[in-house]
Amino acid sequence: MILVTLLWLEWLEYLGVLFIIIGLIISLFLQSNTLLFSAITITFLLNIINRFRLESRTKNRIGAALNIQLRRFSGEVEEINAKISDYIEKQNTLTTPPKISSNTQKSDNPIIASLQQDVESLNKSLTSIIDYIQEHKLEQRIKSLEQLYQSSQSSRKPINSSPNDIKLPDRHVLSQSQNYDIEAPPKIAWKCIHIINGHSQSVTDLIITHDSKYLLSSSWDQYLKIWSLDTGYEIDAVKASAQGVLTVSVSDFNYLDHGIVTGSLDQDVKIWSLKSEKNSLRLNLQNTLTNHTGSIHGLEIASSRQIIVSGSYDQTLKQWDLQSGDLLQSCYDKTGAINAIAIHEESGFIASGGGDGEITIWELGGERKLGLLVGNVTSLESIAISKSGEYIAGGCTDGSIKIWHLPNTMFSLFLELSPTLELQGHHGQVMDLIFNPDGNLLYSGGVDGFIKIWHPATAKELGHLKIGDDNRIFSLSLSKNGEILAAGGVDGTIKIWQQTNQNH
Incomplete structure (x- = not known):
């Protein structure tokens, strides 16, 4: 399997090394270095080409891995955003009552004017209460107390x-x-x-x-x-x-x-x-x-x-x-x-x-x-x-x-x-x-x-x-x-x- 996966450039590089060895042996017998220098030059060029090819392939693999992790991270972020949206939606169920404008025209009738003032005061009180509940998360605290009480009753x-x-x-x-x-x-x-x-x-x-x-x-x-x-x-x-x-x-x-x-x-x-x-x-x-x-x-x-x-x-x-x-x-x-x-x-x-x-x-x-x-x-x-x-x-x-x-x-x-x-x-x-x-x-x-x-x-x-x-x-x-x-x-x-x- 290893031989199959080797690319042809790698084969050429290995052949170049073999030619260097053969050239070295021939140069010892014939007293000629031409074949040796040629084999060395070709092998060196093949080595440079293979290094560039390997670097390029490594960058591509890293990029692909990063893309996979990025997609996973994006999915997790979307899940967290969904949970946050659900929580905000639940908290928004405690809606603030509509506020009566302070510029509301006061009635000349003293009874109606008194009722308007009472309604405005009640609205302010309700708004204050709901703001307090939202700020201090009383709903969650009450649920915790209820669970604790039920646990104590059962135990x-x-x-x-x-x-x-x-x-x-x-x-x-x-x-x-x-x-x-x-x-x-x-x-x-x-x-x-x-x-x-x-x-x-x-x-x-x-x-x-x-x-x-x-x-x-x-x-x-x-x-x-x-x-x-x-x-x-x-x-x-x-x-x-x-x-x-x-x-x-x-x-x-x-x-x-x-x-x-x-x-x-x-x-x-x-x-x-x-x-x-x-x-x-x-x-x-x-x-x-x-x-x-x-x-x-x-x-x-x-x-x-x-x-x-x-x-x-x-x-x-x-x-x-x-x-x-x-x-x-x-x-x-x-x-x-x-x-x-x-x-x-x-x-x-x-x-x-x-x-x-x-x-x-x-x-x-x-x-x-x-x-x-x-x-x-x-x-x-x-x-x-x-x-x-x-x-x-x-x-x-x-x-x-x-x-x-x-x-x-x-x-x-x-x-x-x-x-x-x-x-x-x-x-x-x-x-x-x-x-x-x-x-x-x-x-x-x-x-x-x-x-x-x-x-x-x-x-x-x-x-x-x-x-x-x-x-x-x-x-x-x-x-x-x-x-x-x-x-x-x-x-x-x-x-x-x-x-x-x-x-x-």
């Missing part, structure tokens, strides 16, 4: 857990069998022991000390106060911020020395101690931490590690040394402002959430992002973690409460988990959430004025409490033994209950 199914914590059985099994082996809801009763007119504005946060002796409260009225749970009397009060105090937390080990922290609207985190003066306790400011650039809405103390964890509207989660106030870690949450945080020291993680509805799991004492809890499309106002660390509850602005189960592989693999259970609990925002020490009950407080007690294993509400008929719940706190419950209202009232009976 929401109860699970089983360890016998020491919440058990979430399949609801279909519950409806089919009365013999399903789950722990019965505990029978509890609460008795009001104190009603305190604590603040002049909303009570933003409450925390009971680990020994159940004191209650600390923060408020929009800029004050931090400490109360005796035994008597209900105020022990001390300090103006803790030039603006509202949004959150307060207390160390579980030693709240007297650098054991109280507050976060406020003025972007500061402050560390407080309790000093004994004249047979009483006084709040003393020890340190002010100013690295945040947004208001502080989440604040916790990891007591065994002596770490403060703060979450802010500046989209950062920061960790500080409790004693020195040094900044240890700072993590940026690209999903948005942080509304709430919770920590679990034994498992070594932090949960934070905000306006995007997702809960991010961070490493306590580090910067790693460990996981993501998805499947919620409304903003989060509160987060709670069960004592075992297996369950995280999120309180949402739409009144729902979502519960996620964390598998054992949560921290060895980065996972995105959907809710295991959803409780339709409140009319309006769920402002605070607390698991009881056993992990079998969940307390929620909402702007509808109710404190609801849930048994997640059966998804049932066991009962509810109220501060007053027209008072909204802003904050909750439960003692470490689960026997004292405190709630703060929008009018500054603090109500405290004590458990009078518990029968498992």
